[in-house]
Amino acid sequence: RTSVKLNVPPVFSSTSLPGQPFKLDPKTAHKKLRLSNDCLTMEKDESSLKKSHTPERFSSTGSYGAAGSVFIDSGCHYWEVLLGASTWYAVGVAYKSAPKNEWSGKNSSSWVLSRCNNNFMVRHNGKEMLVEASHQLRRLGVLLDYDNNSLSFYDAMNSQHLHTFEVSFLLPVAPTFMIWNKSVMILSGLPVPDFVDCPEEHQEGMMTLCRQQDSPYVSGMKGCH
Numbered sequence: 001r002t003s004v005k006l007n008v009p010p011v012f013s014s015t016s017l018p019g020q021p022f023k024l025d026p027k028t029a030h031k032k033l034r035l036s037n038d039c040l041t042m043e044k045d046e047s048s049l050k051k052s053h054t055p056e057r058f059s060s061t062g063s064y065g066a067a068g069s070v071f072i073d074s075g076c077h078y079w080e081v082l083l084g085a086s087t088w089y090a091v092g093v094a095y096k097s098a099p100k101n102e103w104s105g106k107n108s109s110s111w112v113l114s115r116c117n118n119n120f121m122v123r124h125n126g127k128e129m130l131v132e133a134s135h136q137l138r139r140l141g142v143l144l145d146y147d148n149n150s151l152s153f154y155d156a157m158n159s160q161h162l163h164t165f166e167v168s169f170l171l172p173v174a175p176t177f178m179i180w181n182k183s184v185m186i187l188s189g190l191p192v193p194d195f196v197d198c199p200e201e202h203q204e205g206m207m208t209l210c211r212q213q214d215s216p217y218v219s220g221m222k223g224c225h
Helices: 206-208
Strands: 033-036 041-044 064-067 077-081 087-096 108-114 119-124 127-129 139-145 150-156 160-166 172-179 183-190
Touching: 033 064, 041 064, 041 172, 064 127, 087 150, 108 160, 119 160, 127 206, 139 172, 172 183
Parallel strands: none
Antiparallel strands: 033 041, 041 183, 064 172, 077 139, 077 183, 087 108, 087 172, 108 119, 119 127, 139 150, 150 160
């Protein structure tokens, strides 16, 4: 299993079912990305061979993206992203209709947690909010609870909740990944870890962080895509 490569083994719940497994979809990968490790790793590669342009392929000049190979329209799914030494990335979910020629989260069809050098932020519809996270964040957990309208991010190494979007999803969503430097690797089809609480228990707690988006969010931050 891929998880044995981790320095700190994940603590998974003995009662939760594994989420939907997926890989990176080569048909969506930016022409300057190299996919490897059975399409589980994406790496910035300026020397990549030119790929044919298709509507589903990411084409931004300022960031390099790829989508997961599934669209999810129900259930609770957890995956992790091994960030390695990357300091510029975005991870989240998006509708199929989300523009492929701009940074994810700059439109109403995508929701991401992003790192821009020393700043961590969540982004949706062109607005951003800073998030407190360790600069040593190496394993990002993503919990999509489609039926309960939430998307949560975690520092999986330290069992720390980072942010929850409350979203009334209208369409199926695909996992989405973008990088500007280095590489990232995905681990999917995982059961929900023990440190992740049931969303129903926090509807008046952590999920309220995202209900009043107008005050904490600001327009796109200078220096970030």
